Amino acid sequence: MSELFRKHLEKFVTIDDETFHEILKYFNTKQVAKKENLLQEGQVCKHHYFVVHGLLRKFFINEKGTEQTTEFAIETWWLTDNIAYEHKQTTSCYIQAVEKTQVLYIDQESQEKLLAAFPVMERYFRFIYQRAYAAAQLRVHYLFSLSKEEFYLNLAHKHPEFVQRVPQYLIASFLGFTPEYLSEIRKKSVS
Amino acid sequence: MSELFRKHLEKFVTIDDETFHEILKYFNTKQVAKKENLLQEGQVCKHHYFVVHGLLRKFFINEKGTEQTTEFAIETWWLTDNIAYEHKQTTSCYIQAVEKTQVLYIDQESQEKLLAAFPVMERYFRFIYQRAYAAAQLRVHYLFSLSKEEFYLNLAHKHPEFVQRVPQYLIASFLGFTPEYLSEIRKKSVS
Numbered sequence: 001m002s003e004l005f006r007k008h009l010e011k012f013v014t015i016d017d018e019t020f021h022e023i024l025k026y027f028n029t030k031q032v033a034k035k036e037n038l039l040q041e042g043q044v045c046k047h048h049y050f051v052v053h054g055l056l057r058k059f060f061i062n063e064k065g066t067e068q069t070t071e072f073a074i075e076t077w078w079l080t081d082n083i084a085y086e087h088k089q090t091t092s093c094y095i096q097a098v099e100k101t102q103v104l105y106i107d108q109e110s111q112e113k114l115l116a117a118f119p120v121m122e123r124y125f126r127f128i129y130q131r132a133y134a135a136a137q138l139r140v141h142y143l144f145s146l147s148k149e150e151f152y153l154n155l156a157h158k159h160p161e162f163v164q165r166v167p168q169y170l171i172a173s174f175l176g177f178t179p180e181y182l183s184e185i186r187k188k189s190v191s
Numbered sequence: 192m193s194e195l196f197r198k199h200l201e202k203f204v205t206i207d208d209e210t211f212h213e214i215l216k217y218f219n220t221k222q223v224a225k226k227e228n229l230l231q232e233g234q235v236c237k238h239h240y241f242v243v244h245g246l247l248r249k250f251f252i253n254e255k256g257t258e259q260t261t262e263f264a265i266e267t268w269w270l271t272d273n274i275a276y277e278h279k280q281t282t283s284c285y286i287q288a289v290e291k292t293q294v295l296y297i298d299q300e301s302q303e304k305l306l307a308a309f310p311v312m313e314r315y316f317r318f319i320y321q322r323a324y325a326a327a328q329l330r331v332h333y334l335f336s337l338s339k340e341e342f343y344l345n346l347a348h349k350h351p352e353f354v355q356r357v358p359q360y361l362i363a364s365f366l367g368f369t370p371e372y373l374s375e376i377r378k379k380s381v382s
Contacts, residue, residue, distance in 0.1 A: 060336065068335050071328075082325035093332075115317070122313040126306070129320035134273035136327035137262075141284075143334050144259050144367065145251065176335065 001029065001052050005104055008076045012127045013120045023121065026114040027104045032056075032097040039095040045084035047105040051075050054101025057170060060093050069173040072098070072166065078128055098170065148175055149185050156189065192220065192243050196295055199267045203318045204311045214312065217305045218295045223247075223288040230286040236275035238296040242266050245292025248361060251284050260364040263289070263357065269319060289361065339366055340376050347380065 005027075006020055015023070032038060032054070039045060041061065049056065051073050058071040058079060070093075073079035084091040085108055106114070115122050142151055152175055156163045163171060172182040196218075197211055206214070223229055223245070230236060232252065240247065242264050249262040249270060261284075264270035275282040276299055297305070306313050333342055343366055347354045354362060363373040 060332065062336055070331055070335060082321070082328050086321070086325060115314070119310045119313065122310065122317050123306070126313050126317040126320060129317060129324050130273070130277070133320050133324040133327055134277060136324055136331060137273055140261055140327060140330055140334070141251065143331070144261060145253055 001102065001104075004052055004076065005050065009124055012124050015120060019118065019120070023114065023118060026110045027106050030103050030105060032101045032103065034097055034100050037094055037096050038103070039081065039091060039093065041092055041094060042090055044088055045081045045091040045093075046088070046107050048078060048080045048085055048108070048111060049073070049095065050078050050104040052102040052104055054103075055098040055165065056095055056101055056103070057098050057174075058093050058095050059173065067094075067173055068176070069170055072162070072174070074162070074165075078132070098166065148177060151175060152177075152182065152185055153189060192293065192295075195243055195267065196241065200315055203315050206311060210309065210311070214305065214309060217301045218297050221294050221296060223292045223294065225288055225291050228285055228287050229294070230272065230282060230284065232283055232285060233281055235279055236272045236282040236284075237279070237298050239269060239271045239276055239299070239302060240264070240286065241269050241295040243293040243295055245294075246289040246356065247286055247292060247294075248289050248365075249284050249286050250364065258285075258364055259367070260361055263353070263361075263365065265353070265356075269323070289357065339368060342366060343368075343373065343376055344380060 002020075002024055005024075006015070009015055009020070009023075027050075029052070030038075038047070038049060038056070053075060056073045056079050057069050058073075058081070059067045059069040062068045071079065079095060081091040081093045081095075083089070084093075088108060115125065142154070146154060152171070155171075155175075168182055168186075169179045172179040175182065177185075193211075193215055196215075197206070200206055200211070200214075218241075220243070221229075229238070229240060229247070244266060247264045247270050248260050249264075249272070250258045250260040253259045262270060270286060272282040272284045272286075274280070275284075279299060306316065333345070337345060343362070346362075346366075357365075359373060359377075360370045363370045366373065368376075
């Protein structure tokens with residue numbers, strides 16, 4: 001498990017055995033059952049999660065009372081409600097395991113200490129936030145430029161393994177579709 | 192001009208005179224006239240811009256041929272097309288000065304060298320990207336949860352100086368309104 005994290009770190013920075021061993025002390029691990037919540041609306045958002053194995057999603061309950069999924073995280077992705085995490089505030093989001101999931105997690109104070117103690121981790125998280133920001137920027141661009149159908153086809157084309165793995169009703173929730181409408185689009189795109 | 196940049200850096204990190212002097216060598220400055228483009232669709236996105244004075248916006252031309260504004264940047268904000276900048280690709284965006292604007296800018300290779308030479312700048316940019324990501328995440332949340340009218344009222348409430356400063360037709364473009372519809376909402380919210 002820690003091997004996957006180390007491999008991921010080494011995509012961005014170089015770390016020797018001893019340093020990695022020290023870094024790992026700042027983290028805890030957790031197994032989450034399918035549909036178990038790591039975070040719920042109204043709680044203080046204490047943790048930043050790194051997916052070692054499995055799949056998480058983030059959602060909120062909209063005014064119609066339905067779940068609006070805004071993000072997914074698969075292996076090696078980080079997930080939290082970033083504003084609430086940074087300011088130790090209550091969240092309006094849920095983070096839930098879509099499959100049985102194993103995570104590494106850290107709290108905000110430990111993360112600050114980790115970055116202060118290991119400049120190499122400043123570099124690592126600079127890359128992580130830089131890429132997450134670029135992806136979120138692209139997402140906003142798509143929300144304005146693509147129809148929901150185009151957005152789905154783009155997703156299916158770029159991340160086929162993702163569309164295979166995530167249950168259809170959650171893909172629909174992410175795209176703002178009804179499951180029935182998504183099913184129609186899938187039929188159309190196959191034929 | 193460099194004083195504003197230094198003050199901004201020192202909100203996040205501590206820097207002595209000599210280090211700041213060295214850091215500044217990685218940047219260039221530019222004056223941009225109102226409505227002048229710093230970046231145009233089809234160009235390679237070479238620069239990352241820091242607004243010293245003035246106001247920039249980023250937009251793309253949608254399939255109806257109209258400008259869709261996706262971001263603004265006022266004093267001390269950074270702006271670029273981040274994916275295109277990181278990978279030195281052509282952009283589908285424009286970056287344009289809304290007012291006469293003064294920027295500091297850096298290219299991608301210089302930014303990498305700067306970060307490698309000055310770990311303190313890794314820390315600075317980690318904060319910058321972290322906050323930009325959190326803001327983009329909130330933006331996506333709002334795009335799903337607020338009506339366009341609520342989004343405008345939220346903006347006007349949280350950033351009144353911004354709504355005052357940016358011409359109405361650009362606020363409308365940012366929100367995906369027609370200028371006429373925005374004008375109606377403004378009348379309603381004042382009355």
